[in-house]
Amino acid sequence: MTEGSGRAQRRASRLERRSRTIQQLPWRTLINPYEPIAVASDDQIEAIHDASMHILEETGMDFLHQEALDILSAAGADVTPGTERVRFDRHMVEEVVSSAPESFNLHARNPEHDLVIGPGSINFGMIASPPNAADADEGRRTGNFTDYCSFLRLGQAFNIIHFFGGYPVEPVDLPPGTRHLDCLSAFLTLTDKVFHAYSLGRQRIQDALEIVRIGYGLTEAELKEQPSVFTVVNSSSPLRLDGPMIEGLVEMARMNQPVVATPFTLAGAMAPVTLAGAIALQNAEALAMIMLTQLANPGAPSVYGAFTSNVDMKSGGPAFGTPEFTRAALVGGQLARRYRIPYRSTGGTAAKAVDAQAAYESQMSLWGAVMGHAAMMLHGAGWMDGSLVASFEKFIVDVEMLQMMAEFLQGVAVDDDELAVDVIAEVGPGGHFFGATHTLERYETAFHTPLISDWSNYETWLEAGGQTAEQRANRIWKQALAEFEPPPLPDERRAELEEFVARRKEEGGVG
Amino acid sequence: MTEGSGRAQRRASRLERRSRTIQQLPWRTLINPYEPIAVASDDQIEAIHDASMHILEETGMDFLHQEALDILSAAGADVTPGTERVRFDRHMVEEVVSSAPESFNLHARNPEHDLVIGPGSINFGMIASPPNAADADEGRRTGNFTDYCSFLRLGQAFNIIHFFGGYPVEPVDLPPGTRHLDCLSAFLTLTDKVFHAYSLGRQRIQDALEIVRIGYGLTEAELKEQPSVFTVVNSSSPLRLDGPMIEGLVEMARMNQPVVATPFTLAGAMAPVTLAGAIALQNAEALAMIMLTQLANPGAPSVYGAFTSNVDMKSGGPAFGTPEFTRAALVGGQLARRYRIPYRSTGGTAAKAVDAQAAYESQMSLWGAVMGHAAMMLHGAGWMDGSLVASFEKFIVDVEMLQMMAEFLQGVAVDDDELAVDVIAEVGPGGHFFGATHTLERYETAFHTPLISDWSNYETWLEAGGQTAEQRANRIWKQALAEFEPPPLPDERRAELEEFVARRKEEGGVG
16 A cells, blocks of 8 residues: 555545534624614613612512621611511612622633623523423433433533523433532533523532532632622522522622522413513513612623513413513513613423424523523523423524524625625626635535525435435534533642532432 | 395395405515614625726626627727627726616506505515426426416405415416417416516527507506516626626616616525635626626616525535525615615425425525515526425415515504503503404404414314315415406507417517
């Protein structure tokens, strides 16, 4: 065998390897260069703000934990003695909320995956917290740790996924008291992106902070300097914040870790049936939670979360990706910008099949998030059935849609080379551009290459099996899992992590 | 039987009838209340404009008909003797184009279906001109007059369809020379909405104008006062306008009927591979065609059409609903507004199945059209497979998406009643809004009711057959056809129409 043929073989093998690798966009810090869509006028925004202030001043909110009552009372809020009811003066609200930063960096274990959470930035997150998983081969099943790890690998593998917003599926086969230890360690061994810790009591958050500290290789003081893990705190709308959430919020804020304050204001159920009313309630609750973070630790990174949707008035169940959902997402962004706090929005669909409905409802949510300038979009990939299912095929469909959106955000380049007036002159009337040097030099990278969209002609498509997008997505997630290589984690950190988890398990986890 | 029970029966029968009728949005004149998305900066728009002026000044455009050469030459354009090449001075371009109106009304046979074509208005059209039709039962077939009439009935039945942009499917079973006579009459007997006439030579347009005159019950002078039928004129990019198109354009402009000037600038094939270059070429061609309408009849209604997309660089075939497509649609709107000419954009997808891809590509086009402030969106419903197929199920999926967009455009109502501060106080922390009077009074109409989106829970969905959106769409279009009642047409007009068509057929139609 000559040297030449050896080289040819190596090249062939390289080409083969390349063709086996999924072609996707590189990791990018995404900035939305376009002005946000303003659904409400400035006057309307002020009227919603004013309504929220009335709600906080007159009705108030229940905080179901003494620690919150003490913090709020000490800061001058009106706590009705012997109750959990707190009322806030509007001047106090504006003043306390103003200490939240407009922008902050959220650090990943891999610095290349650090996130900017601030004006114009947009970061897409995985689906979080569904009790079930599903794929086209095995159908729907209760969430388990195997599926959990598969979703972590997929979220790590695709560059358009910027962070994990919680467990991509709840691993119900793990014991509840130690589940968080296994799940959080897996984030550090299978991924190197930003992740989330649940605010389900103080102990779980303390465990999470220690796991992050070990995995990132930081001292406690360094961790406190560097936001590295975030939590979503949901109010129990209307106007109630539960004890375990309060413990998590306070603990995270004191450690200078971001709290995403998100009311789930479902219009017609836990919120007024009118959109403005649901948003006014959302605004009151989000601001009340952000106040608590700022009073626990002034300047702690906080995010204004929005998750206003509407119920299906026939079944009483929640709907997602509706026209109301999109408008609420955009108005939520306007409010967050009014307070100069980074904004979090949400993906979603109620579809049970990975079909046209799944796509168009998710697109409606996506446009609301992107044009509302959400710095964080939770549940961006994999969501099905109103958050009850994490779907492997839907994950790939969403990755495709998120990649398209990332490319949409690239604006337009305009210079002599791009305007190509000379090329147009050269080709002239009645010619074509296929063979022009200008085309040949650029055609491989000129346009976005899709992941699953089929652009072939009908006959070619038929010959290839006449597959739907769901069927093509099935092949892609399996390929991504087969090709997966976990990111490096230094041995000593891995050992320390294992030791910590083992010790905490011996102690019984969270009782 | 008592009177009471008779009444109850009648009510029951009325309810039954109502439940059999498809619930949809009412006819609306849609206005986009939101600012358009600006993808290009003002400077970039001026650079694209400048490039287009260079193209028209230096390269010029071929007009393959003596009549156009005469009109353009008489107005001062530079026609190279013995050729079809025309070059334009940029001052002439700006001056001539400025006579086109910024807004006009496009009259339907039913005045309730009149369209406003101007700033902020948006009107959705049916798919036009595919050679094939398809549905889930019978699959794909060559276009025929039966399917043609079915699509006319569907376009008439759904209020979100504002106009017909051409034949929703090409009825290949009708003889080419008289096909236009049957097709245009069918618009008048099966629909009462605005429709389109093809610019395939002077005779077909003259026939169309006469058919419209008869069907609308107008004199020729009245028709000339009242834009009532429109044509799309496509250049053969790059930089060529064919003879039959010129004849149609001139005839329509002289009769004061709208011409939608639309280059099909496919980046990488008939246009430069760079987006800015493709748009500069689009702009040059669109302005050149609009100039011809204005010189044929100053002030004639014209529309700036955009259809810039990119080829699939693997197959050379066109792609639609790509991120490049959406950006181009938005930049096109910016250019049209620069010249104060109403804007036309386009829906589209390359998907072969009515699946997630069909939905997300169509959504990407839809957002480009709506947020680009397109007064006319052609191919808004039914498009599949890169314009090669009109699909019955996809039509319903698109109607759903268009209705959602129409609801998205409703903004947000903000007043005391909508803000519901008192209701929030009444329900209070920890309560719920299901039983509140404020909810009960509004719940039936508070939110948009979808056509095919399934919001039921998983078990209910499974029991109902576990259907996809495509399967649910199949039931809806059949129901719409079964319930169809043609709009009234006065007997004398119908008779005159039949007489005209019979006479023209005897004459042999268009030879």
